[in-house]
Amino acid sequence: MIRPSPARRALLASIVLVGASLASAVAPPAEAVTVVPFSRPLSIPKVLTGPNITLTARLADVQILPGAKTRMWTYNGTFPGPTIRRPTGQTTTVTLVNNLPPEAGDLTLHNHGNHSTPENDGQPDDRLAANGGGQVTYTYTGTEAGGNERGATQWYHDHRMGLTGRNVWMGLAGMYIIDDPADPQTLPKGAFDVPLMLTDRTFDANNQIRYNPAGNVGLTGNRILVNGVPQPYFVVGDRKYRLRILNASNSRSYTLALSNGQAFTQIGTESGLLPAPVKRTEIEIAPAERVDVVIDFAKKLGQKIVLQNVAASGSLGQLMQFRVMRDLTDNSSIPSKLRALPTLDATSAVTRTFVLSRSRTTGQWLINGLAYDPDRIDAAPRLGTTETWIFKNGSSSNHVIHLHDVDQQLVSRNGVPARPWERMKESWNLAIGETIVLKVKFTDNLGKFVFHCHILEHEDDAMMAQMEVVP
Ligand SMILES: [Cu+2]
Numbered sequence: 001m002i003r004p005s006p007a008r009r010a011l012l013a014s015i016v017l018v019g020a021s022l023a024s025a026v027a028p029p030a031e032a033v034t035v036v037p038f039s040r041p042l043s044i045p046k047v048l049t050g051p052n053i054t055l056t057a058r059l060a061d062v063q064i065l066p067g068a069k070t071r072m073w074t075y076n077g078t079f080p081g082p083t084i085r086r087p088t089g090q091t092t093t094v095t096l097v098n099n100l101p102p103e104a105g106d107l108t109l110h111n112h113g114n115h116s117t118p119e120n121d122g123q124p125d126d127r128l129a130a131n132g133g134g135q136v137t138y139t140y141t142g143t144e145a146g147g148n149e150r151g152a153t154q155w156y157h158d159h160r161m162g163l164t165g166r167n168v169w170m171g172l173a174g175m176y177i178i179d180d181p182a183d184p185q186t187l188p189k190g191a192f193d194v195p196l197m198l199t200d201r202t203f204d205a206n207n208q209i210r211y212n213p214a215g216n217v218g219l220t221g222n223r224i225l226v227n228g229v230p231q232p233y234f235v236v237g238d239r240k241y242r243l244r245i246l247n248a249s250n251s252r253s254y255t256l257a258l259s260n261g262q263a264f265t266q267i268g269t270e271s272g273l274l275p276a277p278v279k280r281t282e283i284e285i286a287p288a289e290r291v292d293v294v295i296d297f298a299k300k301l302g303q304k305i306v307l308q309n310v311a312a313s314g315s316l317g318q319l320m321q322f323r324v325m326r327d328l329t330d331n332s333s334i335p336s337k338l339r340a341l342p343t344l345d346a347t348s349a350v351t352r353t354f355v356l357s358r359s360r361t362t363g364q365w366l367i368n369g370l371a372y373d374p375d376r377i378d379a380a381p382r383l384g385t386t387e388t389w390i391f392k393n394g395s396s397s398n399h400v401i402h403l404h405d406v407d408q409q410l411v412s413r414n415g416v417p418a419r420p421w422e423r424m425k426e427s428w429n430l431a432i433g434e435t436i437v438l439k440v441k442f443t444d445n446l447g448k449f450v451f452h453c454h455i456l457e458h459e460d461d462a463m464m465a466q467m468e469v470v471p
Helices: 006-025 164-169 456-460
Strands: 052-062 070-075 083-087 092-098 109-112 135-140 152-158 173-179 193-201 223-226 232-237 240-247 254-258 264-269 272-280 283-285 290-296 304-309 318-326 351-358 365-367 386-393 399-403 408-413 427-430 435-441 447-453 464-469
Touching (some): 083 092, 109 135, 152 164, 152 240, 152 290, 173 193, 173 240, 223 318, 283 290, 351 399, 386 399, 427 435, 447 456
Parallel strands (some): 193 240, 232 318
Antiparallel strands (some): 109 152, 152 173, 193 223, 254 283, 264 290, 304 318, 351 365, 386 435, 399 427, 399 447, 408 435, 447 464
């Protein structure tokens, strides 16, 4: 039996309430639905581009499966939430309004991957948007280390202490893209630059979802959604498309491959463009990771190509279908050099080691033997210095380590130099027994930030730690 942490106890109490609210909301019993693969078009979330954005968290009935709509916790009534798309170097405010029912409690919004000050980072217990119409405005400057923040595919999601898994599962997630004129401008753009959010959910016979993680191992769903649609099709032209793929699932990892054996050209990660494109036929993507890829459908007119998840079989292995049906001229290209990485100090001021483990007595997930304590500082790097951070996975599960505030460069994984597609990121999958060595430079922002496992049931089980950047 797992002894619940305080966060866990709050979560368990809330599950009952969520279940109750959904039970009262569902329609009379309907037949369990069958999804015909590739029978519905891909949905592209609405794009918000203005400098002052409002995200209202509210209930909405969303058409996910055929038949009854699914009651979800949404931003602005859709799942995924709207895609925010902003030029780097320009200030953006995002105002979170909490109009969810009382059982949702207070909320916080984390812009995942952004270089935010602590007060704008959407911390688990600070500056909460109170239930019943409370508002919090977050300000993002779009600047970093004396210049503009790098172009990147980020995302925003709830980050409430002990309740992130529930809140994201119920629908509180969307994408946030920073456009950067310093990135090559010949890459596919406009309608050929497409965000894809992967999530998994389990639906009941009435097409409703409910958050019941049954312990702290990690919740997976029995159906995979791409931009909120089960197994969609997407009509494309015979040209290159840029796909910004986000794994917004609570705990499921995917291994992406194309059914015709064609390679993806990976051009970016969570932290923006790679130094150079890399061809890969299989790409593993763990929770919170993003891969920015180009698929070239040239000479494929008339073909149907499936984006597969070769980590699973059946419907879980068939994510979406590209139908190459439009004869188009391709004016895009992928330069051989994309974007150099920032230069970090050659020497590190400090080396810190963090071991990921699980308590033998309580089953709780731990970092350096400890559960999260908001009153404890686990690392205090000095502003402007570069440090070496080592993460070792000593547990019997994979974990996805996510550091807030700054990008990280990979020195080595299991003693081997970084592979070209993971030299700079901010969410790192560690398989059992793996060790990564990161270099991290702390710029601009003083104060406290969390770092944690992004398997949300592990995070909510207090697999989180805190750093404080000091003068
Ligand atoms: Cu974990």
